[in-house]
Amino acid sequence: MRSGSRAGSKPDPLTAPPADPLTDPLTDPRNGSPYCGAPLKLLFAAGASVLALWLNSWQALAVLALFSLLWSSGRVKPSLLAKAHLFLFAALGVCLLGAAYIPAPGGGMRGGPGLSVRMAVLPALRVAVSMNMALALVMSSPASALSRFIAAAKLPDPLFVPLSVALRFVAVFVSELPQVKDALEARTGEPLARTALSRPWRLWRGFLAPMVFRALASADSLALSLEMKGLRSKSLFWKRAGAFPAADRARLARGAAALGLCLAVQYREAVAALAFRAFA
Amino acid sequence: MKPALAVEGASLRYPLAEAPSLSGLDLEVYPGELLVLAGRSGGGKSTFMRMVNGLAYRHYRAESSGSVKVLGAELKDKSLYEISQRVSSVFQNPEDQFFALTPRDEMLLSWECRGVPESEAGEMLERWSVALGLKGVLDRPLNLLSSGEKQKTVLASQLALSPSVLLLDEPSSNLDPASRRSLAESLAALKREGLAVVVADHRLRWLCGAADRALVLDGGKAVWLGPFDGLADPGLVGRWGLRRAGPITGCGTPPGPAALRDGPGRPRWPALTASPPAPASASAPTATGSGAPLTAGARQVPAGPPPGSAGLPTVPGGLAPGPAGFPPGVEFRELGFGFPGAAPLFEGLSAELPVGVPALVSGPNGRGKTTLMRLASGLLSPRAGEIRFGGEPLNARGRLARSSLVFQIADRQLCMGTVQDEIREAWKAWPRGSARGAEHGKPGRPGRPSEAEVEGVLEYWGLAGLALRHPQSLSGGEKQRLALAAAMARPSELLCLDEPSTGLDGANLALAAGAVTAAAGGRSVMLITHDEDLGELVPSFPLDLGGEEG
Numbered sequence: 001m002r003s004g005s006r007a008g009s010k011p012d013p014l015t016a017p018p019a020d021p022l023t024d025p026l027t028d029p030r031n032g033s034p035y036c037g038a039p040l041k042l043l044f045a046a047g048a049s050v051l052a053l054w055l056n057s058w059q060a061l062a063v064l065a066l067f068s069l070l071w072s073s074g075r076v077k078p079s080l081l082a083k084a085h086l087f088l089f090a091a092l093g094v095c096l097l098g099a100a101y102i103p104a105p106g107g108g109m110r111g112g113p114g115l116s117v118r119m120a121v122l123p124a125l126r127v128a129v130s131m132n133m134a135l136a137l138v139m140s141s142p143a144s145a146l147s148r149f150i151a152a153a154k155l156p157d158p159l160f161v162p163l164s165v166a167l168r169f170v171a172v173f174v175s176e177l178p179q180v181k182d183a184l185e186a187r188t189g190e191p192l193a194r195t196a197l198s199r200p201w202r203l204w205r206g207f208l209a210p211m212v213f214r215a216l217a218s219a220d221s222l223a224l225s226l227e228m229k230g231l232r233s234k235s236l237f238w239k240r241a242g243a244f245p246a247a248d249r250a251r252l253a254r255g256a257a258a259l260g261l262c263l264a265v266q267y268r269e270a271v272a273a274l275a276f277r278a279f280a
Numbered sequence: 281m282k283p284a285l286a287v288e289g290a291s292l293r294y295p296l297a298e299a300p301s302l303s304g305l306d307l308e309v310y311p312g313e314l315l316v317l318a319g320r321s322g323g324g325k326s327t328f329m330r331m332v333n334g335l336a337y338r339h340y341r342a343e344s345s346g347s348v349k350v351l352g353a354e355l356k357d358k359s360l361y362e363i364s365q366r367v368s369s370v371f372q373n374p375e376d377q378f379f380a381l382t383p384r385d386e387m388l389l390s391w392e393c394r395g396v397p398e399s400e401a402g403e404m405l406e407r408w409s410v411a412l413g414l415k416g417v418l419d420r421p422l423n424l425l426s427s428g429e430k431q432k433t434v435l436a437s438q439l440a441l442s443p444s445v446l447l448l449d450e451p452s453s454n455l456d457p458a459s460r461r462s463l464a465e466s467l468a469a470l471k472r473e474g475l476a477v478v479v480a481d482h483r484l485r486w487l488c489g490a491a492d493r494a495l496v497l498d499g500g501k502a503v504w505l506g507p508f509d510g511l512a513d514p515g516l517v518g519r520w521g522l523r524r525a526g527p528i529t530g531c532g533t534p535p536g537p538a539a540l541r542d543g544p545g546r547p548r549w550p551a552l553t554a555s556p557p558a559p560a561s562a563s564a565p566t567a568t569g570s571g572a573p574l575t576a577g578a579r580q581v582p583a584g585p586p587p588g589s590a591g592l593p594t595v596p597g598g599l600a601p602g603p604a605g606f607p608p609g610v611e612f613r614e615l616g617f618g619f620p621g622a623a624p625l626f627e628g629l630s631a632e633l634p635v636g637v638p639a640l641v642s643g644p645n646g647r648g649k650t651t652l653m654r655l656a657s658g659l660l661s662p663r664a665g666e667i668r669f670g671g672e673p674l675n676a677r678g679r680l681a682r683s684s685l686v687f688q689i690a691d692r693q694l695c696m697g698t699v700q701d702e703i704r705e706a707w708k709a710w711p712r713g714s715a716r717g718a719e720h721g722k723p724g725r726p727g728r729p730s731e732a733e734v735e736g737v738l739e740y741w742g743l744a745g746l747a748l749r750h751p752q753s754l755s756g757g758e759k760q761r762l763a764l765a766a767a768m769a770r771p772s773e774l775l776c777l778d779e780p781s782t783g784l785d786g787a788n789l790a791l792a793a794g795a796v797t798a799a800a801g802g803r804s805v806m807l808i809t810h811d812e813d814l815g816e817l818v819p820s821f822p823l824d825l826g827g828e829e830g
Contacts, residue, residue, distance in 0.1 A: 079620075143380040144389040171381055175423045176692075182659050183692035186685040187706075187770075191677060209695045213752050217691070221376040224339060228369075229379065229393045230361030238398040 072136035284476030290346035321757035426645035427454035609804030616664030638805035643825030657683035690763035694751035757783035793817035
């Protein structure tokens with residue numbers, strides 16, 4: 001029944017009834033992909049993160065960050081995305097403030113004036129791009145689809161197992177954050193934001209220490225769960241073919257165009273010269 | 281008959297541990313038998329489970345001697361994966377076993393890894409999701425499921441592959457009475473189909489009618505082995521720090537399904553669905569408002585008002601005053617709340633939590649007990665209505681400053697470097713020179729506690745010998761006691777306790793009950809628990825949120 005639904009004439013995605021999730025448990029009703037679009041998301045996430053490291057123009061990075069935000073906003077709850085950005089920029093702000101007053105090699109303190117806007121903005125945009133893409137990838141893809149796609153790449157188990165755990169860990173970390181925040185607020189008797197402003201040193205003990213312990217414990221549980229299930233590259237043997245249906249290929253082309261636009265912004269002078277030469 | 285599980289002369293010692301955690305254990309569990317492991321915290325129950333499911337030597341690298349065999353095959357030289365094909369485990373916290381994000385994905389991934397053909401997956405998913413009542417939540421994020429639904433997801437992932445032995449570690453800790461009954465029925469049905477089941481739990485009463493034998497472990501040794509009914513002996517209960525195993529209302533031999541499997545290797549249509557819940561009593565009082573979501577299917581606390589609360593009035597329906605004769609404490613007025621995109625959880629909820637007697641909040645898993653606690657303590661804000669402390673309406677920030685909480689998983693609340701610092705840190709929040717309240721029976725205290733005072737608190741909770749240990753290195757029961765001690769040492773007008781008896785044996789349960797009762801002397805206490813043992817020990821009045829159980 002699954003093969004029948006895909007083998008016939010191509011259904012209109014807007015009018016075709018969704019696949020029965022029980023009889024067709026692995027297929028994404030939107031595009032018929034057995035991987036639920038996970039390969040596409042994984043490629044986008046990896047491509048955008050690498051590109052963010054390559055780009056060094058704030059304009060190009062801003063365009064890329066905007067694209068990543070738009071892409072992830074359709075896949076992740078807006079409230080989660082907003083909190084993640086708030087957390088990211090608060091953490092980066094603390095780091096940058098610290099970096100602005102580190103001891104200078106010649107003695108004394110290297111103060112704020114030495115810190116350029118460029119030094120602050122570029123890392124923030126890069127991290128924002130990676131965070132948006134990682135959240136969209138992990139929060140909207142079934143763990144099995146991601147692992148199945150990695151398995152299809154025939155990675156050896158010493159790479160496959162940690163990579164599977166790492167991809168799944170992002171979601172565990174995200175679900176732990178609000179619970180640790182609640183525990184901290186219950187201890188301090190005040191909202192987290194107030195503690196961060198009035199007594200930021202308490203965040204280390206009250207927030208980061210439990211978070212680190214829970215993260216370690218969660219990573220341990222994930223690895224254990226994976227081991228007890230016997231998850232190995234070869235143990236995932238369902239549907240290794242057909243990773244990219246036509247709908248995903250069109251999305252891939254659009255995504256590649258978006259990444260290309262960011263590169264064009266970075267090298268806009270060369271692009272302008274080329275365009276001028278072509279039209280002249 | 282060949283035993284499903286045979287343990288012969290098994291001893292086990294964890295790395296760096298001075299004493300063995302299990303020593304000289306001999307035991308046989310037969311197909312179709314349910315064995316209960318009981319005993320004090322730290323007695324060796326969890327270690328026994330880890331020994332049988334292979335985690336002790338494969339994951340914790342413990343040294344072991346003796347043999348552990350399943351259907352005659354030695355387990356020690358097998359990998360975790362090989363062992364897990366014969367022995368299924370349900371951990372105390374099922375979340376620790378999930379790799380996927382939804383029940384559907386979790387089941388499919390588990391089955392694929394164990395060689396189930398893709399062509400059979402759809403049918404298996406249909407069969408197991410219907411049998412365990414998971415069909416409606418197959419695509420809901422696992423972290424949003426109730427404890428019972430999480431357990432059922434683990435069961436479906438593992439039982440579909442016909443193991444020989446099933447291990448469950450404290451499976452009742454967060455289940456409501458209906459879910460416990462449902463689980464007991466499922467276990468009785470599974471053992472009738474030839475599965476050997478081992479359950480380690482402090483709560484024993486839910487197993488009556490399903491359990492056959494019991495093994496009491498203390499200090500890593502088997503100190504008593506006999507029929508399950510033998511645990512009702514008061515001498516045994518007192519000597520080994522057990523909880524009572526006497527029967528509870530409605531507990532009988534569960535009417536399980538006739539068959540679970542239709543062949544040696546492949547499960548048949550599983551019929552694990554719980555028996556229909558008992559009809560709601562027409563006269564069942566609720567502490568709810570007039571809104572439809574709260575009144576539908578409302579029921580009385582299953583075990584009835586606890587004996588300790590005799591003389592205290594049951595809270596009537598509608599706008600519910602607290603019991604007479606107690607000073608006003610926390611008050612909910614016409615409270616409305618619902619999560620975005622979901623049906624309203626509370627509509628027009630009004631109730632009082634007076635000072636002097638704890639409110640025992642009851643309702644089935646997922647009914648909103650923890651959400652009500654988060655609203656009361658200021659971690660959430662209501663959509664409508666107001667919450668008053670001592671007659672004064674407070675916003676979320678104000679409520680947060682005047683509340684202390686103990687969550688279901690205590691790990692996240694412990695963040696100091698030593699056990700004694702946890703108490704000291706919580707205690708320091710008392711205003712200098714203020715009265716300390718009734719707990720621990722001491723008079724007023726300054727803002728910073730003396731060494732003797734901290735020691736007194738630790739002594740009470742049986743943590744004195746662990747004062748310099750890192751809190752995260754404690755066992756689950758010890759962490760739970762420390763979180764309770766710290767929350768009660770913190771000054772507050774509202775003390776919220778969410779399943780505080782998790783991991784507590786009989787003796788520690790009595791300690792916790794005494795402390796909760798004393799703490800209520802100076803503040804409102806909101807006690808959320810499905811534990812009838814705790815409910816009976818703490819004089820309280822019921823605050824029933826209603827709703828169908830199970």
